Amino acid sequence: MTEESTPTETGELSPREVRMVLGRWVPIDREDLRWLGIGLGAGLLAVAVYLATNPYPAYGAGLYVQIATEISAHGYGLPAWIPGYTADGVPFAYPPLQFYVLAVLLDLGADPVVLARWLPSVGYLALLVPVYLLGRDYTDSRPAGAAASVVVAVNPQLLQWHLSAGGVVRAFALLYALTALYAGYRVFETGSKRALAVGTVAFGATVLAHPTYALFVVVSYLLLWVLRGRSKSGFVAGAIVGVGGAVIASPWLVWAITTHGVDVFVAAGGTHGGIGGGIPTILDGASFTLLPLAGAVYLYVARRDVFLLAWTVAAELLFAQPRFVFLAGALVVAAVGVDLGRRVELLDGYVSEAIDRKAALAAACLVVGTTVGGAYLAHEMTLTTDPSTPQFLDSDDLDAMTWVADETPSDATFVVLGDAAEWLPALTDRTLLVGPWGVEWRDSGMYDRQLTAYESVSQCQSVTCVESVAASVSASPEYVYVPKGQYTIRGESTAQFGTLERSFEQSSSWARAYENDGVVVYRASD
Numbered sequence: 001m002t003e004e005s006t007p008t009e010t011g012e013l014s015p016r017e018v019r020m021v022l023g024r025w026v027p028i029d030r031e032d033l034r035w036l037g038i039g040l041g042a043g044l045l046a047v048a049v050y051l052a053t054n055p056y057p058a059y060g061a062g063l064y065v066q067i068a069t070e071i072s073a074h075g076y077g078l079p080a081w082i083p084g085y086t087a088d089g090v091p092f093a094y095p096p097l098q099f100y101v102l103a104v105l106l107d108l109g110a111d112p113v114v115l116a117r118w119l120p121s122v123g124y125l126a127l128l129v130p131v132y133l134l135g136r137d138y139t140d141s142r143p144a145g146a147a148a149s150v151v152v153a154v155n156p157q158l159l160q161w162h163l164s165a166g167g168v169v170r171a172f173a174l175l176y177a178l179t180a181l182y183a184g185y186r187v188f189e190t191g192s193k194r195a196l197a198v199g200t201v202a203f204g205a206t207v208l209a210h211p212t213y214a215l216f217v218v219v220s221y222l223l224l225w226v227l228r229g230r231s232k233s234g235f236v237a238g239a240i241v242g243v244g245g246a247v248i249a250s251p252w253l254v255w256a257i258t259t260h261g262v263d264v265f266v267a268a269g270g271t272h273g274g275i276g277g278g279i280p281t282i283l284d285g286a287s288f289t290l291l292p293l294a295g296a297v298y299l300y301v302a303r304r305d306v307f308l309l310a311w312t313v314a315a316e317l318l319f320a321q322p323r324f325v326f327l328a329g330a331l332v333v334a335a336v337g338v339d340l341g342r343r344v345e346l347l348d349g350y351v352s353e354a355i356d357r358k359a360a361l362a363a364a365c366l367v368v369g370t371t372v373g374g375a376y377l378a379h380e381m382t383l384t385t386d387p388s389t390p391q392f393l394d395s396d397d398l399d400a401m402t403w404v405a406d407e408t409p410s411d412a413t414f415v416v417l418g419d420a421a422e423w424l425p426a427l428t429d430r431t432l433l434v435g436p437w438g439v440e441w442r443d444s445g446m447y448d449r450q451l452t453a454y455e456s457v458s459q460c461q462s463v464t465c466v467e468s469v470a471a472s473v474s475a476s477p478e479y480v481y482v483p484k485g486q487y488t489i490r491g492e493s494t495a496q497f498g499t500l501e502r503s504f505e506q507s508s509s510w511a512r513a514y515e516n517d518g519v520v521v522y523r524a525s526d
Helices: 015-022 032-053 062-073 097-107 112-139 142-153 156-162 167-190 193-207 211-228 232-260 263-269 278-283 290-303 306-318 323-348 352-381 395-407 419-428 444-457 463-472 499-506
Strands: 413-416 479-483 485-489 492-496 510-515 519-524
Touching (some): 032 112, 032 142, 032 352, 062 097, 062 419, 097 112, 097 167, 112 142, 112 156, 112 167, 112 323, 142 323, 142 352, 156 352, 167 193, 167 211, 167 232, 193 232, 211 232, 211 306, 232 263, 263 444, 290 306, 395 419, 395 479, 395 510, 395 519, 413 419, 419 485, 444 463, 463 499, 479 499, 492 499
Parallel strands (some): 413 479
Antiparallel strands (some): 479 519, 485 492
């Protein structure tokens, strides 16, 4: 952002001056603690709101739990296939690091649903630290680092992807990615060997955690080298991180390719938006993702900050998921705040008392922003149609799945309406015939067909509809699991008002096998 140090008439050294005095890379010093504490406080507030408003985990982690269970069952070796998801199962080609963590915790006795609710909070709070450090060092301002971490902590999109159940993988993948990114920034700015080592290990962990986050790191490193450290030594340092990370991940990569071939990665790359998936999102209409872009354009015009503009544009265009734009946007917000603050100083004239007032004002603004953000999250998460953290199951689902596990044959096959479907194989050890989870690793066309069938069957209002949709993917279930009242389909709220249940009751091909207040399960009569 800028190479000059901030004024120090108050006797407080800027972050850059601290590093110059000590002559080495010190990520956090005593002066950082209060500002980092504001960001962590915002994170704790977001976590508290989420846990208070979600007695069960938001979104799903059923496939993740099933993978961890299979790893444990294979003596902590890698299973080639994961049973339970579609009649034939799905290939296991996911980066395995976090599944090993899950396997250990499950073997220690952790309940999978409780784990999916609590574990993401650990990763989410931890990732606020590299966010703070990157914001602080890029702007040479501790309040700006705090602002960046607050923006990340209370962003509903980032909460949706990382504090929900999927955060058992994604929160930690983002933690590793941001650590690698901050270390890379230090490498290109200072040539720090310690940062180089940290970046290499963190990138290796990112590759072993999630492919999309690994791509985000690669793109960020390329932009850092081209726009901030374009030198032979910078290129060598970036190559060391890339090659070193690949070496760390190579045992899994070699195993995956020799077991499944390259086709699994090609298939998965054609789903979930793929590379360049952000372009259709922009074409669909204006969105909040354009706000970080506007801030980056301002910084380019005001300070010729090419990196933040290029980074934001790359995140906007390359990734269908807006969470990456909002990550770049957090740094943009911090940098805009610093730029505007310095312009106000120049207009007012600098006096020593202004520094203390500015710090106090910055802290007050951050606390107010945290409070407002937390209040908004509390409002959103308590809506009947919670858009950011919808629960995929509840106590009625858990009771129904306990019955399924205890009272149905071990080879029983199911079609499940609604998002509780993902949890069924993991909690019952039974087969789910219709659903997209993990199918992207088999074939993108098959994934699309399964996804369409799952969404369609979850909206059926008659037995004929259920049977027809199941047949479209060659599925003939022995049981159909029907939620009663309100439930979700891929996070979107909907409701059953008894029409489908009456259709099943009137059908001679199906008989009610189980029912509680929220779920009814039908068994094929023959």
